Amino acid sequence: MKVILRFFVLSVVVLGMGLLWSTTLEAASEDYVVIGTIQDLSGPNALWGQSQARGVEMAVEDFNQRGGLLGKQIVLKTYDFKLDVQEGINAYRRLVNQDKACVVVGPPVSNLILALAPIAEELKVPIVGEPSDERATTKSPGEPWGFVFASQPTCKEYGYTMAGYAIKELGLKKFGVIYNKANAWGAMIAEAFMNYAKDHGAEIVSEQTFLWGDTDFRAQLTKIKDTQPDALVVPEYLQQAAQITKQAREMGMMIPIVGPNSFTPPMVDLIGSAANNIYFVNNCAFDDPNLQEFIAEYKEKYGVDPTTNAFFGYDNTLIALNAIERAGSTDPVAIRNALAQTKDVKGLIYTYTFDPTLHRPKQFVATVIKIVDGKYITVGKYLPEP
Amino acid sequence: MSVTFIINVLVFAAIDLISVLGVFALIGLTGLFSFGQVGFMAIGAYISALSVTRYNLPFFVGVLMAVALSVLVGLLIGFLTLKLRTDYFALATFGFAEIVKAMLNHFDSFTGGAMGLYGIPVLTSAPLVFGVAVGAVILMRNFKNSKFGRDCIAIRTDELAASVMGIDVFWRKMTVFLLSAVLGAVSGALYAFYVTYIEPDMFNWGRSVELIIVVFFGGLNSLTGCVISSLILSILPEVLRFASEWRTVLYTLIVIVTILFRPSGLFGSWELSLQQIKFFRRGENFARSDQHK
């Protein structure tokens, strides 16, 4: 009836206006360099997404304080994609078409970047992220995706480092592996670990899987325990890794636990007395003198400790801004070319040199950290033999 | 103002709309509360994507195969579940969607598992999607106004009475179920060839819930309401970007308020009809146009 039609017309008008308004908000200006970042700010990985977003912010502020880039101030547009690929795609397109961002600092989430890789080729605005899935940067052997760059080790490297350390340095021979079959990250690290182990004289005595939403792992752990491994391998995200670790210890499995960089703080807080005899591979050591200034600044600004993701965010932005500087312009294609030639950019975690055919560094040297009685103790840098 | 960006948002909105129309037919018209729509979308996406990327079949053949498999699966699930009462049916369809997801994860040598299917060529274009969406809307409109559609509404209102009137309840339900499966599969296929990367987790329960919420928001009886609601709720996240963390909170709040205070949805039973548009243009009072309801 009339009322409804009016309401309908009104809502369409309002919505249309809203969309128009939101799109014209802060239109790009010639006086700024606009960069964008897409992070998971309110989804399942919000903890790390927020941390990373802050790292990006700090990098932009640092540059702005030193006079900006190419004589202009940098404007950062941050979008939340809630770990949803569709939202991420919308965010990227918005950054490119609406906000006229010249480069996008991406989330540490491979599946979004996998979806964005072909779109980035179409829209020609480069993405600097940390997809640990090789396919995000490599289109086919020898040919990288034109507009995607990665600054984190691949899952394979994590897996190899974990395995190499466990076998060569800890002398462990038999491993029980448990991972989330629906999580590409965990599954790929697990696969890499198992392949390396088999190639280097070790044995995988038990391979167990679980799925998202599982909270009880006793069935799998009981099976693993029964095969009497030397160590338990848990290549999973923080929450699941914490629960698995706790349950394993409760079941009397006191063997060493080997993990990836998800075991960083707040892991120890979450597992309480189970925080012992754990070895994990991280990108850096917390007591690395290179990081202390950043950590202090971050803590002062945001009131909490930064996670490794904050370092990633900072470094990615650094790489991106460095490329803009070297390109000498805000033309995204020029920036992309500069990114491919990234050499010796000194970041918080590493010094980055991209291999132009891989669009990521050829090799990362990771750091092994152990957890003893609730304390993180840096063991040192480790590069596994091939 | 960026047209390409808006078109992108509208393409996603149209893809969602196709699937929502299927849900509308199920829940709105026939009273079959199904959580399984994402299951059919997943089948549609994966079968069409695999056909094209792995077996090098042409796009339309891929989509056809996806539709065919959805129909087969729909038949199977339909036989198993359509005789159940409402909430059991809801639970069963939920189970179906979860099983599809678990199977996609498990048979990873075939589907790629958690690694997803990657590098799907972009074969979905905006005109194609808009064309299919418009076609689906027209299809739905004819369906609703046909005897078949009225039979379904009768089933929703009172199943027993409907069967006494000689309506073959089971086969009507099955046809609607298959129709929604086909729409879901088409939606999924278009999606796959637009985002170029699919993984099992994209087809989760949350998506099914979103689709159901759209239908409720727009009105169980109103096709127009459904279409508008779908458009609004697809575009809303972009408009609400400034409140990014609180977006979902606002979203659910809007839905709760709608259900509590206007449970027949935004549009209740009202439909936009050609007559009304004519009257509107002439500026006359068109309030009498929904007499036939």
Place this chain on the structure above:
Amino acid sequence: MLLLQQLINGLSLGSVYALISVGFALIFSVLKFSNFAHGSVIMLSAYFGLWISNRFATSLWLTLLLCALAGGIVAVIIEKIGFRPIRLRGGSTIYFFVSSISISLFFESFMTALLGGQFYMYRNFFKETTISLGKLIIPWTSVLTLIVSSGALIFLLYVLYRTRIGIAIRAASTDLFTPNLMGADVDLIVSVTFFLSGVLAGISGLFLGINLTVYPQIGGLVIKGFVATVIGGLGSLSGAVFGALLLGMGETLITAYLGGSVTPIFSFSIMFIFLLLKPEGIAGLFGRSKLSL
């Protein structure tokens, strides 16, 4: 020995499900809908207990009591705001269902936006977290959960069969409006029912929080409660408990012998079988239905 340990694992998992499913089954029996907001009450109680125990260093039992009370109160509030308006205007069960889903999504996204996805830990209530019987390991919290679930069940049955309000609730489960004619206050009955289910949710929330760390999605386990009540027979309380224990054991054994990624396929298939062949569930085997033992 291995099998025995796995059975214990299964029972321990099942006891967690049992606590959730009893509260869920209670609402289903009386109001005939699946209350997904039950998950929200669980989650909110978990956070509440966390705050109380960390802030005021309360003992386990005191925290338990407070969580139970908090859960009950929150449930009653949710009913008043989210369900009563629908009931008063005679809306069909679908609206309750959708309202409950929206409410659960609302709370989940609200807490996520508020607390930024942090995980929180309860402090240690137990010195020794497990009991060892020879080579068998039994987690303390599981024993406690099992005891509390049974205790809750017995308490509920006492209320339902020995108190006046209990009789009123059972009457209402047969027909929600007739008790009105008998002079019973249906609004009060419904509130009490929600309070009782909320108490159970509060206790579940505390135990889940202790076992799993506290996060906004913790309420998602309510789906297991749903499946358990189907297996046990929707409407039967002890059926819900048995269904939950069976579900826990089934999941554990399947994970142990076929692998964790296959489990949902089997759980839901079994649920399907129950829905098709024996919708009255296990309780039906004993010839009972409605809200009963």
